[in-house]
């Protein structure tokens with residue numbers, strides 16, 4: 056009989072796999088992450104992340120490090136051929152501590168995640184290791200065959216396997232998972248460059264600039280430091296490889312009016328984007344996450360973000376199963392919650408795609424000439440969707456993330472709410488919590504965040520709770536609100552009731 060050697064094996068060390076290694080490493084799991092290539096991918100792909108992802112990085116202690124390496128994006132301008140700005144999006148935050156969007160350099164994010172994973176002694180990362188076969192051999196064990204640089208096949212076993220192995224996922228193919236295609240795809244020429252002097256750009260570099268066109272739309276933005284990104288939309292595949300040379304790329308940029316003597320090209324990539332959500336994300340002890348589970352057009356900047364959300368969602372549920380606090384039934388809520396959420400982001404990306412690349416933008420252009428409608432573009436910011444129905448109550452506050460804010464709880468020297476929650480079930484209360492409720496919460500492993508003290512930092516959250524007409528909220532380890540309400544006992548009982556269903 057094979058001896059189980061790992062609690063979890065993660066296939067693929069892109070951002071999703073590396074993030075997963077940190078999450079499970081922090082929980083004390085014995086983790087192996089494998090990557091088929093010799094090194095991490097050296098070129099940037101994703102460039103934007105939202106505040107929720109920054110909070111996820113905070114949960115593994117990497118928020119501050121990454122914040123120092125990111126550019127806070129304040130919004131965007133929609134322009135048309137003649138360079139007229141006809142709509143702008145304000146994505147500055149009403150939250151004084153975190154903005155809504157940040158631009159980063161993907162290789163730096165992956166480097167931080169890799170170093171982060173190495174903090175945990177029981178986490179191993181192996182490059183030059185390719186998964187070539189696997190099967191579930193018992194209720195608890197999955198056996199893997201891994202090709203290493205030599206010819207020998209390594210045989211390993213694990214309790215759980217997660218395929219974070221990207222769009223062409225071998226894990227997904229082997230599990231024979233069907234695909235839902237939302238049938239929106241296209242081609243993009245992506246050019247990354249560094250600018251010698253950012254002050255030479257005659258546009259606001261804290262904003263992205265989308266040039267809408269039904270012929271050849273394009274976008275430019277300045278990422279972290281002097282990293283600049285252009286993305287040109289194409290209707291068809293580029294056949295001639297010369298089109299992908301640095302010279303050809305600079306020519307495309309020159310046509311936009313940017314001074315190319317100020318630039319040196321880092322990377323040129325031509326790729327096809329798709330809109331796919333795969334129909335099953337779990338078979339027995341094998342899971343898929345990240346691009347292996349879904350693909351989106353890049354217009355809402357949610358591909359990588361979606362992968363991080365998947366893992367935040369899955370990891371606490373797996374931990375509960377491992378600790379025997381929940382049965383495997385809770386794992387069924389992984390896709391049920393995540394897939395509808397990601398699908399809504401795909402629809403948002405498709406809407407932005409239409410606005411950007413078809414004559415739909417003429418509508419907003421027309422609005423911009425009408426005094427009473429001209430600011431409509433400013434309202435184009437679309438709030439994040441709710442998670443799908445899963446392990447939540449039906450309360451209106453449920454399925455959304457608790458806002459990021461400062462708190463001064465009793466007996467805890469912390470600043471921000473996330474530090475207190477720290478991946479634990481938390482009952483937030485705006486009034487003092489009676490002894491019997493304290494005992495009930497403790498008996499079901501729920502910690503209490505009492506913000507009844509009248510302090511400046513509790514005021515923001517108290518006001519937010521008042522605006523939602525709630526006295527309390529039960530927050531899950533992934534920062535999503537399980538339920539809100541006026542009575543603490545009722546909210547806890549909702550939890551106890553649902554918990555019985557996954558016991």
Ligand SMILES: Cc1cc2nc3c(=O)[nH]c(=O)nc-3n(C[C@H](O)[C@H](O)[C@H](O)COP(=O)(O)OP(=O)(O)OC[C@H]3O[C@@H](n4cnc5c(N)ncnc54)[C@H](O)[C@@H]3O)c2cc1C
Pocket residue numbers: 066067068069070071072089090091092096100101102103104184185186187219220221222224225245326344345346347353355356357358359360361362
């Ligand atoms: C131009 C562009 C712009 C983008 N912009 C954004 C953005 O602004 N915001 C955003 O959130 N997302 C964006 N995305 C999407 C984002 O880049 C991807 O969603 C993200 O990188 C996917 O991460 P992943 O870890 O799931 O997969 P990948 O990064 O593809 O990693 C999968 C890894 O698995 C490895 N692997 C595969 N098979 C095996 C095997 N059998 N054995 C071992 N290893 C294996 C691969 O070598 C690879 O390293 C963008 C994408 C592109 C192309």
